[in-house]
Amino acid sequence: STTVEPFRLAIIGSGPAGFYTAYRFMKNNEHAKVDMYESLPVPYGLVRFGVAPDHAEVKNCREKFEEVAASPDFTFIGNVTVGASSDHPDGATVPLSSILRHYHAVVFSYGSSEDRKLGIPGEELKGVFSAREFVGWYNGLPEYADLNPDLSLGAHGDTLIIGNGNVAMDVARILLKSPEELARTDIAAHALDALSKSKTHNIRIIGRRGPIQAAFTTKELRALYKLPGVEVRPYELEHPTAYDALPPPIKRRTELLSKGSSLPPNPSNPYPSVTFDFCLSPLEFDHKPEQPSSTPPNWVTSATFGKTVLQNPNQHHPSTDYETNNHREYYNQKATARLPPQPKTVTFNTRYVFKSIGYKSTPLPEFSLLGIPFNTSTGVIPNDGIGRVLTKLHRPHQLPSSSHPAHHQPHIELPHHFKGLYCSGWVKRGPQGVIAETMMDAFTTADAITEDLTKREKFLPEGEWGQDGKGWEAVKAEALKGNSNARVVSWEDWKAIDRAEIERGQKAGTGKEREKFVRREDMLAVLGD
Template sequence: MVLRRCIRAFSSAAATRPFRLAVVGSGPAGFYTTHRLLKEVDHVKIDVYDSLPVPHGLVRFGVAPDHPEVKNVMTTFDRVAEDDRFRFLGNVNIGPSSESAEKGTVSVQELKQHYDAIVFSYGASEDRHLGVPNEEVYGVESARAFVAWYNGLPQFDNLKLPLDETDTAVVIGQGNVALDVARVLLSPIDTLRKTDITEYALETLSKSKIRHVHVVGRRGPLQAAFTSKELREQMNLPNVAFKADKEWIKSEIEAAQPLLSKNRPLKRMMGILEKGSTVSTTSADRSWSLEFLRSPVEILTDTNRTRVQGIRYELNQLTGGPLGAAKAIGTGQFEDRACGLVLRSIGYKSLPLDGVPFDSRQGLVPNRYGKILDSEGQEVPGMYTAGWLKRGPTGVIVSTMTDAYETADTIVEDIKEARPMLNDDLDKDGADGLKGIFKSRGIRPVSYVDWKRIEAAEFAAGEKLGKPREKFTKVEDMLAVLQ
């Protein structure tokens, strides 16, 4: 044990073999954790796994196509990947042990044999449901699926939406994702053409009959979760009027003045809201609205329950404190509104993974500063988490970076203090030790060099269309580039 502690000593000079770390998930959390560790620990070797052949998680598949500046973080990730202690293994799903053999998956148990530590940063790949009658009918979708569809996440290219069958869409939720989808639904098609939105989405959106988008929240304007930038963009959409009960919004803002004077970002946002759309309601042929104090209680359908025809809300009132603490309480009054498309944007959801503690109530991996805790609250040696899986599916890339750095610092501290890691009695060889498993399960790992080849093909395809890139939307097409 004493000898092990010496081997684990922090200085690279004292290390007789590399410290092997696996990272599960190559989104911002995985990359920023890696970035910090490569900087802080000389003798670390990091293998970053992703179930998809392409890296960067929601930067590629979540961030809106008309926000190219946000995607610039990919160049930071490219620089991380240049370090020869880094290896990317795309197209390797880390999943349940029971599915390992048949589904070309590697289990956590198998990973543990070859690494000193594992960071789980696989994000949130599901969405939350409203739990109201008829939610499953045609025309009700998650914003997550809609975003995945226009951003080209594999297996979403066949998503069916009634975009050419109705002029009214409702988005349930008032966060930035809700505004992203409202903006994409109402943006001029020629604006979208210049982005990396998928061609099939462009084709479908060019035939869309959606003219009115209602963005609905259960609480009031002061509790809305979107930020000023997204709200301003929405207000500035060409030829789109903003409709809302502006007098009521004004009175809510006035009543909150003492609080707003202490909260500059919120004050700025309320200013944008109060000023409202610059487009006059009469000249615009499209509109969007913010509807407050409404909770959906039922999706209204045709008699055969084949499609959406409307939505029933219970009207709410607020109670229990100012701003974020205010709670929406149903009044027992109801309202029916017609619409042909409902997109629920009430949050993403992480899923548990075999062999990793999970708090189902909170929907995250329990942890202390990124170190995973078991059901008794004890630290699990060598197991860490970062990003949306660690703190729940909220927050932008910058907050994910801060949180990933915290996890990396915890790992650095544990290495420095020679704390126990995974199977300390085994010698670790990282992904090299998994080659047999890859071969027997037909898994073809994709390296970062491979990814850059896929990306070059996407740039070339995009150039022909006057777009920054045209994404491959099928795994087999991505892999075909490498053959």
């Protein structure tokens, strides 16, 4: 009898995109083998390092991922970074070229590992944090284990959160939630300690666009209202007349915003508060030494914002009559915000600024060498909207949108794509969307691989990148040779780390779900040699 070589798929990244791609692909291709590479010793990407500790129910997707990992056709390869020249002192690194040689197809689902920058003066001052580092720190991401933010400086003005998405709401909620409640979650111990000394009691959440265009959901807004003893100040709409014309979900959110939370008056001991500001864009952060000084050197003391104007993105020559523009676009959900040449400005006293303006993906170090394109302006791997990686950058309007698969749009000619290269998740669509959207997106990619597999013609061509389908065993022999420091973490190993974390949580005695290891070496120490 002849044995048929199994189809071997490499997936780079173990977040929701990687796992849902694996799940869907394995479900439809019984004999296929999937190897998943993950640079950290622990799986799940932003489910572990992004999702807020008090959103335990969101993390239930881990159960599905565990099922995937239990399959004999699945191999987890943790503590191994894909990309030759990345700075990765503790774990192992394997070059992408080696992976391309030994798989039939490769899926990039490595997410977004950088922050967007504002690019304004003072951004490097102490006390100015990116949401990515702050969230990473409270969730125990090894990269930020030493962030050590001092949240205990006395109250000087408000704590500012710049950005208007659900991540901004997470940051606000974690800053205001009681330490007793946080102590029951999987928040990192160092964060619980710092937060219990925090003086960040009055928070401003500041968006560039208006209340109608805000990106956060009503659900996350409600979660702020539910914080006991926290006052959400009512936001007064500037143009309340067209209110009823709003689509119901936006109307509900706007109603909630304008109502505020009604707590009994308490003038002697004011409540911690949340205030919403809209149509403000940050211009600069400043440090002014004071006498006597209670603020460390190079620590932010104020932030200045410019008043933005709303405009219709489809209007090529918007009028410079800003007042009229603002009024007209106030209820246009698609309106964008722009700083006029001489904006009105406002300055807030502050000691803490959290920039929650988005994550950013970057190309793997070998992309340019291997001729794989990356769109640095949108921060995504150029793809056909379905998940196939394109051979060169194409302008977005040439691409079919993901909601209409290409074969339903016969008049759009598909650009060339790489045989055997796919992408899914945030590195495919950009850093936005909840896990459910990432899942749908990963399914689309997995189905494209299945479709191409049935045609059998579109995989890494022999010769060029030399597919031999030998997978991890061959990559290991080739790339990890002589690298004795590299402790590769298997799924069994991860389960040992997982158990140790849950046990540490139990020892805390507060009903703590788990106590994460926040350093790579401590994760690996559980495994011995």
